[in-house]
Amino acid sequence: MSKSGQAVLEAIFSRRSVRQYTDEAVGKDDVQTILEAGRWAPSGLNNQPWRFAVVRDAKVKDEIAKQTRYREIIRNAPVIIAVFIDNRDSYDRTKDCQGIGACLQNMWLATHALGLGGVWLGEILKNKERVGEILETPGTYELMAVLAIGHPKHGQQKSDRKSLSALVFKEL
Numbered sequence: 001m002s003k004s005g006q007a008v009l010e011a012i013f014s015r016r017s018v019r020q021y022t023d024e025a026v027g028k029d030d031v032q033t034i035l036e037a038g039r040w041a042p043s044g045l046n047n048q049p050w051r052f053a054v055v056r057d058a059k060v061k062d063e064i065a066k067q068t069r070y071r072e073i074i075r076n077a078p079v080i081i082a083v084f085i086d087n088r089d090s091y092d093r094t095k096d097c098q099g100i101g102a103c104l105q106n107m108w109l110a111t112h113a114l115g116l117g118g119v120w121l122g123e124i125l126k127n128k129e130r131v132g133e134i135l136e137t138p139g140t141y142e143l144m145a146v147l148a149i150g151h152p153k154h155g156q157q158k159s160d161r162k163s164l165s166a167l168v169f170k171e172l
């Protein structure tokens with residue numbers, strides 16, 4: 001396997017949800033790289049329905065934080081990226097949501113590859129309209145997730161998965 005192939009697999013397997021961050025700022029170039037990784041995600045018909053809001057402003061971040069029980073994560077993250085679907089560009093709800101998922105995973109893996117840590121926040125979707133109001137989004141935008149990003153406070157995140165034997169239900 002090529003070195004870059006190994007690096008991709010390494011990133012996929014070692015990425016964890018990072019929910020605690022140091023006070024260190026996240027550089028503009030790093031945020032740019034993360035957004036580029038999202039931009040290059042695949043989408044059905046290459047319709048690229050994702051839109052991004054980058055929030056560093058503490059006051060705005062605080063307002064958004066209040067919309068989820070995971071408020072401390074958002075408050076402590078130096079930067080968050082709110083990911084929206086533009087329903088005007090949507091052609092098939094299921095496929096568009098799959099594309100947005102690929103976009104988020106790309107950004108999450110890029111975050112990890114840069115030595116940063118992040119977590120995909122979905123619980124906040126219960127208040128997606130309010131988040132849209134706070135960010136003054138166009139009416140066709142709908143919140144899909146918030147990615148919180150920072151420098152990891154520690155590297156002790158653990159996770160597990162169902163065994164493959166519980167997932168592969170047929171092999172012919």
Ligand SMILES: Cc1cc2nc3c(=O)[nH]c(=O)nc-3n(C[C@H](O)[C@H](O)[C@H](O)COP(=O)(O)O)c2cc1C
Nearest residue numbers: 015016017019070119120121122123124157158159
């Ligand atoms: C669609 C989705 C929604 C999620 N929502 C939240 C959330 O609201 N709060 C949170 O702390 N983690 C959230 N997570 C992170 C998951 O809890 C995490 O990915 C899972 O437990 C596996 O752990 P790992 O990412 O460390 O491998 C979400 C992940 C996904 C993909």
